[in-house]
Amino acid sequence: MATLGMTLFHSTGSPFVRKVMLVLHETGQLEQVALHGVQLSPINPSAALNAGNPAGKLPALGLADGSVLHDSRVICDYLDQQHGSTPLIPRDGPSRWQRLTLASLADALMDAAVLIRYETFLRPADKRWDDWVQAQQGKIDRGLAQLEHEAASAPHGPFDIAAIGIVCLLGYLDFRQPQLGWRTRCPQLADWYAAVQERPSVQATQPSA
Numbered sequence: 747m748a749t750l751g752m753t754l755f756h757s758t759g760s761p762f763v764r765k766v767m768l769v770l771h772e773t774g775q776l777e778q779v780a781l782h783g784v785q786l787s788p789i790n791p792s793a794a795l796n797a798g799n800p801a802g803k804l805p806a807l808g809l810a811d812g813s814v815l816h817d818s819r820v821i822c823d824y825l826d827q828q829h830g831s832t833p834l835i836p837r838d839g840p841s842r843w844q845r846l847t848l849a850s851l852a853d854a855l856m857d858a859a860v861l862i863r864y865e866t867f868l869r870p871a872d873k874r875w876d877d878w879v880q881a882q883q884g885k886i887d888r889g890l891a892q893l894e895h896e897a898a899s900a901p902h903g904p905f906d907i908a909a910i911g912i913v914c915l916l917g918y919l920d921f922r923q924p925q926l927g928w929r930t931r932c933p934q935l936a937d938w939y940a941a942v943q944e945r946p947s948v949q950a951t952q953p954s955a
């Protein structure tokens with residue numbers, strides 16, 4: 747049974763918020779959550795968000811009892827335990843660790859992409875460090891190669907927490923790094939990504955500024 751009275755600190759550009767939105771859509775809990783829009787950056791934090799999440803990062807989920815959950819992994823895990831359908835996070839067995847590790851890879855690549863965004867958009871031009879950006883991009887390149895291998899070996903896996911993370915990563919790369927051209931390097935991943943675009947949850951959560 748879904749919990750009433752939740753508030754999600756939200757931004758349409760955040761790939762981590764999108765993970766939570768996809769879980770809400772896929773598990774039928776969207777109407778249980780009010781969205782509280784926040785525009786922030788590491789140097790322009792939100793006082794309302796900081797009050798419940800001292801790290802000042804999106805997403806955070808306020809519960810009816812006044813407590814606040816963060817980060818996206820914790821929130822997704824919580825929400826996945828509030829519904830009666832097939833879990834998005836396998837509860838046990840080898841698939842639990844395989845899918846959570848894949849989801850963790852997607853999270854790590856989103857971290858790298860978000861850090862690149864901050865370095866190239868927020869940081870003053872005279873303080874930018876190209877080698878550091880390249881090192882972050884290297885994580886993305888290596889991770890995409892791994893995801894292409896996964897897509898080739900298991901093209902029709904469940905639309906679970908790993909798939910959700912990968913959708914959020916690829917959507918964010920299209921949003922912030924349209925020049926990357928990952929589809930040329932990752933054709934099987936591109937086919938999988940094109941197929942999952944048909945899901946209403948994916949269509950309803952496209953990133954925007």
Ligand SMILES: N[C@@H](CCC(=O)N[C@@H](CS)C(=O)NCC(=O)O)C(=O)O
Nearest residue numbers: 760762787788803804805817818819
């Ligand atoms: N590990 C966190 C990462 C969240 C994150 O990096 N959120 C970004 C927005 S996409 C943020 O709030 N940045 C503000 C900051 O770093 O101060 C999660 O999974 O929720």
